[in-house]
Amino acid sequence: MKTKITPQERMRLSVLLKLDEAVLQDLDKLGLLDSTKSRSYLIQAEYKQITGQSKQLKQYIVMQLARKYKMSISAIEVIIYSKTVNKHCSCKVCQAKITKYKSTKNGGICDDCKPI
Structure with missing residues (x-):
């Protein structure tokens, strides 16, 4: 999960953090933006948003996030439910x-x- 943050993820992160996207891009270029923690924050925020809007089962939401972020279901569950491994x-x-x-x-x- 050490991949760089995509421009779409950076844009969503800038909206969530209420920061300018250029600032996040500069931090990313300098290596000061932790991609793992940023992606975890995005996943948690998206999970809360989806659970608040729809009445889908939580396991389906987890599977959707796993497909979207190309991660395993257990990795998404660790992020969402704050499980420690x-x-x-x-x-x-x-x-x-x-x-x-x-x-x-x-x-x-x-x-x-x-x-x-």
């Missing part, structure tokens, strides 16, 4: 990144710091 935690001793599973299993300590 394999959240990382840090070790209490050495501050190394560990998975939530390891944190829960070892009491917040990584395998290297865990006493034998």
Whole structure:
């Protein structure tokens, strides 16, 4: 999902953020516009708009958005429902990144710091 933002997406983003499109284009050229977060914001806004206007089932709306943005249904659901996938935690001793599973299993300590 590291693709550049299309001009249509940039135009919709400028309307949503109430910014000039030229400003967003300049930010995009400088690499300061995060395409992933921008696209996520667009997907959330479009989902809220569609659910407010129509009485379609939410699963159909998710499928439409997945087709439109060329993403998987699960990726759209992660964006819309703010699901977290394999959240990382840090070790209490050495501050190394560990998975939530390891944190829960070892009491917040990584395998290297865990006493034998």
